[in-house]
Amino acid sequence: MIDLNEIYKSVLEADRAAVVICDLDHSIIYMNPTAIRRYDKWGGAALLGKSLLDCHNEKSCEMIIKVVDWFRADARHNIVYTSHNQKENKDVYMVALRDDSGNLIGYYEKHEYRNPETMKMYDLEDDGK
Numbered sequence: 001m002i003d004l005n006e007i008y009k010s011v012l013e014a015d016r017a018a019v020v021i022c023d024l025d026h027s028i029i030y031m032n033p034t035a036i037r038r039y040d041k042w043g044g045a046a047l048l049g050k051s052l053l054d055c056h057n058e059k060s061c062e063m064i065i066k067v068v069d070w071f072r073a074d075a076r077h078n079i080v081y082t083s084h085n086q087k088e089n090k091d092v093y094m095v096a097l098r099d100d101s102g103n104l105i106g107y108y109e110k111h112e113y114r115n116p117e118t119m120k121m122y123d124l125e126d127d128g129k
Contacts, residue, residue: 013032015034017110017111017113018031018032018036018038018109018114019031019032019034019035019108019109019110020035020039020095020107020109021109022052022106022107023069023105023106024104024105024106024107026051026052026053026068027051027052028047028050028052029048029049029106029114030053030088031044031045031047032124039055042055042068043119052064053065064094067080067082067107069095071096072104072106075102075103075104077096078095078096078098079094079095079096079110080093080094081093081094082094082109085119088113089113090111090113090114090116091111091114091115092109092111093108093110093112094109094110095108095109095111100124
């Protein structure tokens with residue numbers, strides 16, 4: 001029998017974009033390896049269990065709280081565009097996480113990079129890295 005939790009974790013762990021998942025108290029409950037590396041200068045894995053709100057300025061905290069309240073207001077409220085990072089050419093979103101009944105259980109930040117892929121299509125050569 002396939003363990004879906006292991007499958008989901010594997011998908012997140014393989015993602016090249018940072019994934020930080022928070023509960024409804026804004027505690028960081030998961031960071032994929034990319035996020036741990038990306039936020040290393042702010043503590044990396046030591047951020048687990050800390051409040052996401054401690055990592056942002058006052059205006060950002062206000063917006064995070066506002067978005068989570070919007071997620072709570074309606075089960076159809078599930079994704080919000082929050083910023084564009086021109087330096088990295090990516091869009092950033094906050095995404096609601098819901099249980100099978102549609103109840104809000106947390107949220108995460110989603111990064112979508114806009115740069116064209118540089119790896120060769122179907123390049124299966126093992127370069128030893």
